[in-house]
Amino acid sequence: MKDxxxxxxxxxxxxxxxxxxxxxxLGVVIGVASIISLISISTGLQTQxxxxxxxxxxxxxxxxxxxxxxxxxxxGPPDANTRVSKPLTFKDADALRHISGxxxxxxxxxxxxxxxxxxxxxxxxxxxxxxxxxxQSANVQxxxxxxxxxxxxxxxxxxxxxxxRTFKADLLNKPILIDGMPFRVVxxxxxxxxxxxxxDNAVFIPQKTAMNLFNQTVxxxxxxxxxxxxxxxxxxxxxxxxxxxxxxxxxxxxQDFTVTxxxxxxxxxxxxxxxxxxxxxxxxxxxxIVGGIGVANAMFTSVLEQTKYIGILKSLGATNGEVLxxxxxESGLVGLVGGLLGALLSFGASMLISNFGLPTQITPDLxxxxxxxxxxxxxxxxxxxxRNAAMVAPVEALRYE
Amino acid sequence: xxxxxxxxxKMEKVNKIYEGDPPFQALFDINLEIxxxxxxxxxxxxxxxxxxxxxxxxxxxxxxxxEIYVGGSQVSKMNDDQLAFTRRETIGFVFQAFNLxxxxxxxxxxELPLVIxxxxxxxxxxxxxxxxxxxxLTDKRASMTTKxxxxxxxxxxxxxxxxxxxxxxxxxxxxxxxxxxxxxxxINFILKLCQERGITVIFVTHDPRIAAHTERQIxxxxxxxESDIYSRNTKRRDLR
Ligand SMILES: Nc1ncnc2c1ncn2[C@@H]1O[C@H](COP(=O)(O)OP(=O)(O)O)[C@@H](O)[C@H]1O
Ligand SMILES: [Mg+2]
Numbered sequence: 001m002k003d004x005x006x007x008x009x010x011x012x013x014x015x016x017x018x019x020x021x022x023x024x025x026l027g028v029v030i031g032v033a034s035i036i037s038l039i040s041i042s043t044g045l046q047t048q049x050x051x052x053x054x055x056x057x058x059x060x061x062x063x064x065x066x067x068x069x070x071x072x073x074x075x076g077p078p079d080a081n082t083r084v085s086k087p088l089t090f091k092d093a094d095a096l097r098h099i100s101g102x103x104x105x106x107x108x109x110x111x112x113x114x115x116x117x118x119x120x121x122x123x124x125x126x127x128x129x130x131x132x133x134x135x136q137s138a139n140v141q142x143x144x145x146x147x148x149x150x151x152x153x154x155x156x157x158x159x160x161x162x163x164x165r166t167f168k169a170d171l172l173n174k175p176i177l178i179d180g181m182p183f184r185v186v187x188x189x190x191x192x193x194x195x196x197x198x199x200d201n202a203v204f205i206p207q208k209t210a211m212n213l214f215n216q217t218v219x220x221x222x223x224x225x226x227x228x229x230x231x232x233x234x235x236x237x238x239x240x241x242x243x244x245x246x247x248x249x250x251x252x253x254x255q256d257f258t259v260t261x262x263x264x265x266x267x268x269x270x271x272x273x274x275x276x277x278x279x280x281x282x283x284x285x286x287x288x289i290v291g292g293i294g295v296a297n298a299m300f301t302s303v304l305e306q307t308k309y310i311g312i313l314k315s316l317g318a319t320n321g322e323v324l325x326x327x328x329x330e331s332g333l334v335g336l337v338g339g340l341l342g343a344l345l346s347f348g349a350s351m352l353i354s355n356f357g358l359p360t361q362i363t364p365d366l367x368x369x370x371x372x373x374x375x376x377x378x379x380x381x382x383x384x385x386x387r388n389a390a391m392v393a394p395v396e397a398l399r400y401e
Numbered sequence: 402x403x404x405x406x407x408x409x410x411k412m413e414k415v416n417k418i419y420e421g422d423p424p425f426q427a428l429f430d431i432n433l434e435i436x437x438x439x440x441x442x443x444x445x446x447x448x449x450x451x452x453x454x455x456x457x458x459x460x461x462x463x464x465x466x467x468e469i470y471v472g473g474s475q476v477s478k479m480n481d482d483q484l485a486f487t488r489r490e491t492i493g494f495v496f497q498a499f500n501l502x503x504x505x506x507x508x509x510x511x512e513l514p515l516v517i518x519x520x521x522x523x524x525x526x527x528x529x530x531x532x533x534x535x536x537x538l539t540d541k542r543a544s545m546t547t548k549x550x551x552x553x554x555x556x557x558x559x560x561x562x563x564x565x566x567x568x569x570x571x572x573x574x575x576x577x578x579x580x581x582x583x584x585x586x587x588i589n590f591i592l593k594l595c596q597e598r599g600i601t602v603i604f605v606t607h608d609p610r611i612a613a614h615t616e617r618q619i620x621x622x623x624x625x626x627e628s629d630i631y632s633r634n635t636k637r638r639d640l641r
Contacts, residue, residue, distance in 0.1 A: 313513075315488060318485060
């Protein structure tokens with residue numbers, strides 16, 4: 001008998017299955033639905049977070065002072081050689097400016113400051129930035145007005161929320177006070193929407209002016225580098241790290257600064273979400289295995305119900321192998337049908353989960369994996385009953401009522 | 402001259418003991434030789450071992466001891482697959498309980514042995530159609546077998562048993578569940594088709610009217626052959 005014809009017989013058997021054996025595939029339906037919808041949560045989170053991290057800019061590298069665990073790639077205990085946190089300096093920044101792979105460099109000086117408009121005060125982060133690097137290093141766009149210029153002194157560019165939430169007033173071209181020093185707002189930024197590294201609540205002023213404002217001309221808060229298109233962010237980050245290690249006379253182990261790329265942050269968060277996905281996947285797999293036991297049970301029932309039919313097939317000359325394949329195909333098909341129903345159900349379930357605020361995303365891959373899983377579970381759980389079916393002696397099978 | 406005829410089935414000192422508690426011996430030292438084209442009836446009381454004998458001849462079961470030859474091949478030397486091939490190539494069965502596949506319609510039931518044999522679909526259809534016509538079921542071809550009468554079921558079974566052109570047809574009380582009109586039809590179809598094709602037929606039956614239409618009657622009693630008679634004046638024509 002050809003496999004295709006055995007498959008046709010299997011389809012026929014399934015069409016006439018008893019309700020009881022159909023009920024048992026509910027296990028697979030639920031198993032597949034839970035696998036797909038649980039994994040869709042972690043996929044959804046992944047997507048949401050990488051959207052939010054988009055605010056960092058893929059080719060932007062940030063250097064801050066203090067030893068970085070990100071560089072050591074672990075969560076081990078801190079080194080015994082206590083790291084006296086040596087601040088980053090504007091001198092450091094100047095030394096890094098000419099390293100190959102650096103397109104733009106922005107030595108920033110920021111701090112909290114009281115911003116006053118009319119009679120309203122608000123404590124905001126004020127960042128002194130180098131005007132020629134600003135738009136790229138902060139990965140922002142101007143919505144209204146203009147950006148900072150090299151010749152600017154007491155002017156500010158403000159984030160979207162500063163206008164729309166904090167002061168609820170159109171500040172463009174209006175005077176404000178920052179810690180009592182007068183400034184004029186020349187530009188407003190587009191909303192970034194990003195949760196991490198966002199600029200929506202920030203006020204940007206020229207670096208030189210910030211040095212006066214904060215009375216600090218030596219130490220920088222952070223150095224932000226835009227990596228050149230001719231290099232990769234990782235290669236540039238490595239070059240920067242090596243240069244700073246030399247400048248600070250430290251080694252990898254005593255490193256007193258941290259170099260972060262958008263990719264490295266994303267990597268850390270992604271791997272945390274992946275672990276969550278794995279955990280959810282394991283839970284869902286358990287329910288699928290329980291579903292598999294259900295299919296096996298259904299197949300035992302089905303084999304029993306079809307004992308006479310097995311006898312008939314054998315009396316007509318079907319071999320043990322052909323009967324075996326017939327039942328394996330049958331259970332594989334049951335798995336497939338259960339998987340399809342489960343996939344449908346998972347769409348409903350993930351919509352429900354979204355309503356509770358967790359992002360979900362069902363990708364074609366995920367559907368494919370869910371279906372593949374359910375077919376495999378069907379086949380595997382059908383093997384034992386199918387073997388039983390194949391080994392029945394023809395007379396015994398025929399005698400069965 | 403019987404001895405000149407080709408032997409298609411042969412039993413040598415065949416014993417069958419059903420395992421169980423207690424074990425039960427259903428056949429004792431059976432010797433039997435059946436020739437090509439013979440029409441035979443096996444008669445005997447219920448429980449005498451007729452079905453057991455037929456199952457052994459049809460390779461559905463294995464003897465406890467002794468040797469069986471089907472078309473010259475030694476059954477005890479065959480593995481499960483070879484037994485299956487022997488059933489599909491050389492033997493047709495008709496059972497008292499019809500044994501039709503409940504999930505298949507009339508056409509597909511008759512077609513099933515050809516499917517199992519691996520005959521391509523295009524070649525199957527004309528053969529099945531012709532047999533359905535002969536047994537008068539052309540108009541029922543698409544019916545499910547649960548929706549037709551007993552007589553019609555057994556005609557489906559007859560068509561199915563012959564669709565592969567077997568050398569031997571084994572019929573175990575084929576009319577046991579039928580009224581007399583349907584019984585006559587079924588027997589007539591079997592006799593007509595098998596005589597046309599030179600197929601050896603073995604009927605297991607209680608019905609003396611069927612036995613009267615066979616040229617050889619084997620009587621079984623308590624697992625032994627009590628008599629094996631060739632009747633000269635067999636009415637080799639339709640029952641009516
Ligand atoms: N599978 C079996 N296990 C035990 N005993 C059996 C089995 N099949 C048949 N028998 C016994 O063997 C004897 C012959 O059975 P069978 O060949 O079916 O008789 P018949 O067809 O002549 O009525 C009966 O006594 C029956 O009870
Ligand atoms: Mg019997």
